[in-house]
Amino acid sequence: MSRKSSDNEYTLRSLSNLMGEKRRNAKDDSGERSLIKAASSSSINSQGPAPPVASTCDLERAARKQFQEDVTPAFVFVLAGFSALGGFLFGYDTGVVSGAMLLLKKEMNLSALWQELLVSSTVGSAALSALAGGVLNGLFGRRPCILLASFLFSLGAIVLMAAPNKEVLLVGRIIVGLGIGIASMTVPVYIAESAPPQLRGRLVTVNTLFITGGQFFASVIDGAFSYLPKDGWRYMLGLSIAPGVIQFLGFLFLPESPRWLIQKGKTQKARRVLSQIRGNQNIDEEYESIKTSIEEEEKEVAGDGLVIWRMLTYPSTRRALIVGCGLQMFQQLAGINTVMYYSATILQMAGVKDDKMAIWLAALTAFTNFIFTLLGVWLVERVGRRKLTLGSIAGTMLSLLVLAVGFLLTTQHSPRVTLHPTDPSSPNSTCTEYGYCDGCMLDPDCGFCYQMNGSSVGESSCVSVNKESTSQASWGRCSNTSNTAQGIFWAYNYCPTAYSWTALFGLILYLVFFAPGMGPMPWTVNSEIYPLWARSTGNACSAGVNWIFNVLVSLTFLHVAEYLTYYGAFFLYSGLAALGFLFIYGCLPETKGRRLEEIESLFENQLYQLNKPNSDLKNAIRLQFSKGSRFPDGDYGVSYISL
Numbered sequence: 001m002s003r004k005s006s007d008n009e010y011t012l013r014s015l016s017n018l019m020g021e022k023r024r025n026a027k028d029d030s031g032e033r034s035l036i037k038a039a040s041s042s043s044i045n046s047q048g049p050a051p052p053v054a055s056t057c058d059l060e061r062a063a064r065k066q067f068q069e070d071v072t073p074a075f076v077f078v079l080a081g082f083s084a085l086g087g088f089l090f091g092y093d094t095g096v097v098s099g100a101m102l103l104l105k106k107e108m109n110l111s112a113l114w115q116e117l118l119v120s121s122t123v124g125s126a127a128l129s130a131l132a133g134g135v136l137n138g139l140f141g142r143r144p145c146i147l148l149a150s151f152l153f154s155l156g157a158i159v160l161m162a163a164p165n166k167e168v169l170l171v172g173r174i175i176v177g178l179g180i181g182i183a184s185m186t187v188p189v190y191i192a193e194s195a196p197p198q199l200r201g202r203l204v205t206v207n208t209l210f211i212t213g214g215q216f217f218a219s220v221i222d223g224a225f226s227y228l229p230k231d232g233w234r235y236m237l238g239l240s241i242a243p244g245v246i247q248f249l250g251f252l253f254l255p256e257s258p259r260w261l262i263q264k265g266k267t268q269k270a271r272r273v274l275s276q277i278r279g280n281q282n283i284d285e286e287y288e289s290i291k292t293s294i295e296e297e298e299k300e301v302a303g304d305g306l307v308i309w310r311m312l313t314y315p316s317t318r319r320a321l322i323v324g325c326g327l328q329m330f331q332q333l334a335g336i337n338t339v340m341y342y343s344a345t346i347l348q349m350a351g352v353k354d355d356k357m358a359i360w361l362a363a364l365t366a367f368t369n370f371i372f373t374l375l376g377v378w379l380v381e382r383v384g385r386r387k388l389t390l391g392s393i394a395g396t397m398l399s400l401l402v403l404a405v406g407f408l409l410t411t412q413h414s415p416r417v418t419l420h421p422t423d424p425s426s427p428n429s430t431c432t433e434y435g436y437c438d439g440c441m442l443d444p445d446c447g448f449c450y451q452m453n454g455s456s457v458g459e460s461s462c463v464s465v466n467k468e469s470t471s472q473a474s475w476g477r478c479s480n481t482s483n484t485a486q487g488i489f490w491a492y493n494y495c496p497t498a499y500s501w502t503a504l505f506g507l508i509l510y511l512v513f514f515a516p517g518m519g520p521m522p523w524t525v526n527s528e529i530y531p532l533w534a535r536s537t538g539n540a541c542s543a544g545v546n547w548i549f550n551v552l553v554s555l556t557f558l559h560v561a562e563y564l565t566y567y568g569a570f571f572l573y574s575g576l577a578a579l580g581f582l583f584i585y586g587c588l589p590e591t592k593g594r595r596l597e598e599i600e601s602l603f604e605n606q607l608y609q610l611n612k613p614n615s616d617l618k619n620a621i622r623l624q625f626s627k628g629s630r631f632p633d634g635d636y637g638v639s640y641i642s643l
């Protein structure tokens with residue numbers, strides 16, 4: 001018998017067992033029951049074509065529902081929820097700092113260098129601890145790492161809340177960063193290793209939903225506490241203690257990953273944990289398959305040396321590592337954090353004049369990012385990782401083009417500077433020399449002060465910005481924000497033109513496309529593509545790459561914008577997203593519905609595997625149920641029954 005037909009037979013047997021199981025469990029008088037019965041009898045009776053009693057989609061839906069009822073005890077959701085608090089803290093602590101900084105720089109009189117230090121120290125230490133997290137995960141397991149991360153989050157929150165000076169603040173931000181790095185690489189792995197295959201993508205993606213949820217919550221807290229006359233930043237930075245402590249307490253009771261336990265030879269404990277997280281399911285088959293694959297892995301990759309070195313030596317893990325790190329790199333190169341950071345300005349450009357609104361507008365952007373990540377949670381098991389990521393990066397690339405064209409149009413229609421007064425406080429200021437708003441707005445020391453004449457820009461000047469608060473000029477008509485009532489406006493970082501709305505349109509389009517795919521998929525895919533022996537190291541490297549490129553992109557954005565102008569910067573990001581598309585198209589296989597132990601094989605002969613998701617199972621079903629009737633194209637998400 002050929003390999004292919006024996007595979008099909010195996011799949012059919014699994015299908016028929018599953019259906020048989022369902023038949024035994026099915027309740028009287030259920031429509032689904034008759035579907036399942038018909039399916040199972042035709043599976044067992046493979047003599048000739050069965051009558052097309054029901055569409056394959058109905059069958060699949062029925063099977064999916066029944067199967068999920070059978071195998072998904074609530075415990076898995078509790079476990080994923082507590083773990084994803086790590087994602088929430090990642091989002092909260094990276095998001096809250098922008099609002100806190102507005103208050104801190106006034107209260108502590110922070111120089112630009114200190115502001116920069118307080119923001120990037122967290123991302124920098126996250127990069128280091130993500131890399132170190134690989135070793136910790138391998139040695140001590142996932143649970144102690146999550147406990148450590150939540151301890152660091154809570155400790156960091158206390159230090160930040162009580163900080164008497166900027167030096168202590170810096171220590172607090174570094175501690176929090178160490179927590180973020182460890183959580184960012186451990187949580188997806190822990191969820192992926194505990195979830196049943198048909199829910200794995202969805203549950204890991206929930207972690208990114210929590211990241212964007214944390215960012216949204218942070219922006220709301222920033223808005224709310226910005227009204228406090230004093231010490232608002234202490235609440236902003238300290239609030240993360242609550243989820244940190246909840247996660248810590250929860251993880252005192254949650255179990256270690258069963259796969260890590262099996263790898264360490266703690267087989268009894270592993271069986272206990274598997275039974276706990278699989279509820280009434282028989283765990284023997286899953287346990288044996290994990291154990292066998294670990295034993296095979298150990299035989300194949302036996303040897304000393306650093307794991308990273310062994311990963312680079314084996315073609316399949318090398319490819320997986322390239323795919324994982326590449327995805328994370330392109331996620332950041334597509335400019336998500338720049339776009340989010342710059343969103344308030346983009347919205348102001350589009351005509352929102354009230355300065356106090358800026359902080360709430362940033363919340364709106366974070367909310368869009370959050371809501372569309374939810375779409376990703378819904379889509380990931382329906383369309384699969386590959387299609388979702390490809391669609392997302394293609395849309396991201398187009399939206400970046402729209403943003404670039406929007407900025408190009410605003411540059412081309414940049415208003416003239418009509419007045420050139422002398423700055424009384426600093427007569428040598430170069431601001432007043434700019435001829436057009438465009439040059440003025442690219443200079444970080446200057447802003448554009450203008451009067452509206454109906455719908456067009458009237459008298460205008462370029463003057464120096466108030467260093468304390470960029471929402472007003474240091475002198476003249478725009479040094480008093482109440483002048484807006486008389487039609488006098490201050491534009492810092494942007495130029496008012498009739499085309500400004502195009503950038504807003506680009507921003508929304510960007511988030512709609514980025515959030516469901518490029519936001520979560522790099523994390524989700526990385527949690528599943530490495531074999532167990534390489535999983536901690538693989539995730540550590542790819543999370544490290546994510547953080548390193550995060551720092552790089554945010555630190556270089558203003559310089560890039562200065563050299564290439566804003567539209568040039570967005571054209572550049574769009575080009576990078578196009579490269580990302582080619583990379584993903586060429587390298588990312590579909591992992592949906594497969595057991596973690598099967599996924600390594602997808603990287604063995606990449607070209608063959610890329611477009612072959614679940615084809616054996618599809619063929620099997622097609623053979624059994626659809627002779628003579630059309631089997632629609634596409635992936636049905638039936639793969640979870642390929643036991």
Ligand SMILES: O[C@H]1[C@H](O)[C@@H](O)[C@H](O)[C@@H](O)[C@H]1O
Nearest residue numbers: 208211212336337369519520
């Ligand atoms: O997946 C997340 C998410 O997209 C966040 O919004 C972003 O700030 C992070 O950098 C990214 O890793």
